[in-house]
Amino acid sequence: MTISRPKPNPRSKTRARLLDVCRDLFNERGPDSVTTAQIAATAGMNEGNLYYHFQRKEQLLEALFDAFESAVQQTAGAPGEAPELIRDYLAGWFRTMWEWRFFYRDGAAIFRLAPNLRARLQTLSNEGQGLVDQALQQMCEAGFMSPLSPAERAMLITNAWIVSAYWIDYLRAGRGVTEITLDHIAWGARQVMHIFLPYLTQAGRSLAGLEL
Amino acid sequence: MTISRPKPNPRSKTRARLLDVCRDLFNERGPDSVTTAQIAATAGMNEGNLYYHFQRKEQLLEALFDAFESAVQQTAGAPGEAPELIRDYLAGWFRTMWEWRFFYRDGAAIFRLAPNLRARLQTLSNEGQGLVDQALQQMCEAGFMSPLSPAERAMLITNAWIVSAYWIDYLRAGRGVTEITLDHIAWGARQVMHIFLPYLTQAGRSLAGLEL
DNA sequence: GTCTATAATGAGATAGAC
DNA sequence: GTCTATCTCATTATAGAC
Numbered sequence: 001m002t003i004s005r006p007k008p009n010p011r012s013k014t015r016a017r018l019l020d021v022c023r024d025l026f027n028e029r030g031p032d033s034v035t036t037a038q039i040a041a042t043a044g045m046n047e048g049n050l051y052y053h054f055q056r057k058e059q060l061l062e063a064l065f066d067a068f069e070s071a072v073q074q075t076a077g078a079p080g081e082a083p084e085l086i087r088d089y090l091a092g093w094f095r096t097m098w099e100w101r102f103f104y105r106d107g108a109a110i111f112r113l114a115p116n117l118r119a120r121l122q123t124l125s126n127e128g129q130g131l132v133d134q135a136l137q138q139m140c141e142a143g144f145m146s147p148l149s150p151a152e153r154a155m156l157i158t159n160a161w162i163v164s165a166y167w168i169d170y171l172r173a174g175r176g177v178t179e180i181t182l183d184h185i186a187w188g189a190r191q192v193m194h195i196f197l198p199y200l201t202q203a204g205r206s207l208a209g210l211e212l
Numbered sequence: 213m214t215i216s217r218p219k220p221n222p223r224s225k226t227r228a229r230l231l232d233v234c235r236d237l238f239n240e241r242g243p244d245s246v247t248t249a250q251i252a253a254t255a256g257m258n259e260g261n262l263y264y265h266f267q268r269k270e271q272l273l274e275a276l277f278d279a280f281e282s283a284v285q286q287t288a289g290a291p292g293e294a295p296e297l298i299r300d301y302l303a304g305w306f307r308t309m310w311e312w313r314f315f316y317r318d319g320a321a322i323f324r325l326a327p328n329l330r331a332r333l334q335t336l337s338n339e340g341q342g343l344v345d346q347a348l349q350q351m352c353e354a355g356f357m358s359p360l361s362p363a364e365r366a367m368l369i370t371n372a373w374i375v376s377a378y379w380i381d382y383l384r385a386g387r388g389v390t391e392i393t394l395d396h397i398a399w400g401a402r403q404v405m406h407i408f409l410p411y412l413t414q415a416g417r418s419l420a421g422l423e424l
Numbered sequence: 425g426t427c428t429a430t431a432a433t434g435a436g437a438t439a440g441a442c
Numbered sequence: 443g444t445c446t447a448t449c450t451c452a453t454t455a456t457a458g459a460c
Contacts, residue, residue, distance in 0.1 A: 107381060121386075174374075
């Protein structure tokens with residue numbers, strides 16, 4: 001039987017700092033352009049110490065995903081039972097996406113480094129789309145949108161989901177944007193809103209803050 | 213002064229075979245999960261020989277981009293002066309995207325390996341969107357779509373571009389699809405079509421093969 | 425043009441002292 | 443918990459024989 005090394009404290013401050021630094025670096029340059037040496041150096045510690053807290057780079061990604069998961073669930077549930085302002089709801093989504101953008105951007109690298117995140121990300125995506133679907137249904141029932149069949153809702157949600165999820169990467173790859181600002185994020189929200197626009201009633205448009 | 217080594221023939225069969233193999237491998241697993249050793253082995257030759265034809269991995273990517281560029285330009289220009297069937301035009305786009313999907317999927321890795329492709333990809337993206345904009349304008353003038361302002365066209369094209377470009381990655385990351393089939397590609401085309409649907413006139417809908 | 429070495433690098437990971 | 447030192451390994455790349 002194997003002798004296990006002492007387990008690091010899961011609430012340790014150092015651990016939290018490593019995750020913070022790591023998220024920043026990953027958001028900036030992506031998980032496989034960032035080495036464990038750089039993470040440790042940026043956190044102001046030695047690489048050996050990093051490996052005391054996270055024995056594999058994979059474990060860094062998994063711990064970050066835990067936090068990401070909570071953030072997404074909180075964001076998706078935000079409208080509650082009576083969504084007040086579509087615009088604010090969307091803004092919340094884009095903010096979360098911005099704070100965890102490497103998860104949206106570097107899927108391939110992430111799955112290679114931490115294969116078991118594949119299933120978890122998919123679950124998260126399904127849950128999120130389910131919550132958005134509920135919100136949409138409520139909008140229809142409340143007369144803010146024209147009635148939509150489940151198939152139509154699915155089409156709309158898929159398109160909106162894709163534009164949301166890949167907006168940041170699109171700015172980088174398709175528009176050559178290097179520094180993403182809050183204006184870019186607001187622009188993304190408008191793009192997504194535009195997908196729903198033709199289906200909004202007058203009441204819906206004023207709710208969304210879109211009347212001219 | 214430097215003594216240059218003999219230049220490999222740019223039209224050599226071996227070179228072409230390497231690029232073929234390379235595209236397949238990159239499409240399957242991404243440029244930085246594929247090593248030069250694997251490329252050479254799959255092409256049935258020694259690694260040293262690969263380096264005779266391409267002194268750096270970067271050069272493989274650049275050569276592949278040349279081919280990709282031609283393919284995109286050909287696809288974008290396809291509708292010519294009187295676009296006949298939107299559906300076929302879109303199908304052409306999705307086919308090209310499928311054949312070169314790693315360029316759409318692995319942007320981060322590609323830019324790290326071949327930084328000078330960044331500018332070229334952006335140019336290509338701009339050109340492509342310009343051509344699509346022209347096609348859209350013609351549709352409006354021909355009465356297939358309701359009249360659109362330039363700003364509205366830009367919104368629509370941006371959304372359609374994003375859904376197109378990231379469709380394959382979305383299937384993989386958001387839907388857990390591992391094997392992409394032609395049905396998935398057709399589905400993507402329908403998704404994009406759905407963005408334009410509210411703006412199509414009756415004539416436009418029958419042109420698009422969308423009447424029920 | 426193709427092969428057999430082999431160098432050079434750099435990343436992930438571990439052992440063990442403090 | 444943190445550090446120093448070291449190992450292992452994959453990958454890119456080169457030199458030179460055939």
